[in-house]
Amino acid sequence: MGKVRVAGFGVSLxxxxxxxxxxxxxxxxxxxxxxxxWFFPTRTFRAMHAEPGGPEGTDGVDNEYAFRSMDGFGAFILGRNMFGPIRGEWPDDQWKGWWGDNPPYHAPTFVLTHYPRDPIVMEGGTTFYFITDGIRSALEQAKAAAGTLDVKIGGGVSTVRQYLEERLIDEMHLAVSPVLLGEGENLFAGLDLRALGYAVASKEATENATHVMVTKQ
Structure with missing residues (x-):
């Protein structure tokens, strides 16, 4: 069975x-x-959002981490806010995510929500399933769908925090950018990652980010 991973997750200083x-x-x-x-200029990002005649994007360390952030996954888990800006009951079936008809996941994708909704089959192999009975149920279903491949906890912040609090994430790649946001959704507030058994395994810096690998001990 594969790992449960967070990858390509941006965080400010x-x-x-x-x-x-x-x-x-x-x-x-x-x-x-x-x-x-660090991510937007890369060849990986440009390929995911290709426009005819558009630039091919950059190679190098940032692109290597960008590629790994979407490679080797057999299923994805997203929070409701990661899927879209709609809150509360689904008003209709019109909203199908930020990504158009062919989302970048190309695998079963499980969306955490309090409000039931029928699965949505998209182009390119992505099917969105809406899970109302918690993060562990979503993970069990994602692991079953992924088989021997990894499961990616894709975000947003609240979703990653919930899985960290339960020590359900095996490996986390954080791309720490040299910017100060001042406000927003804080990934670390109230979390003691050391007490939860996490440690820094490696780090690699570029002009645009420091790529930090955190693993469960």
Missing amino acids: DGFSAGTDQSLEFPLGKRGPEIFQ
């Missing part, structure tokens, strides 16, 4: 992994894109 006031205009919250300046 002051610990924020999303900005404030998420909306259709600001999917990552206001100023949230600042923590992904």
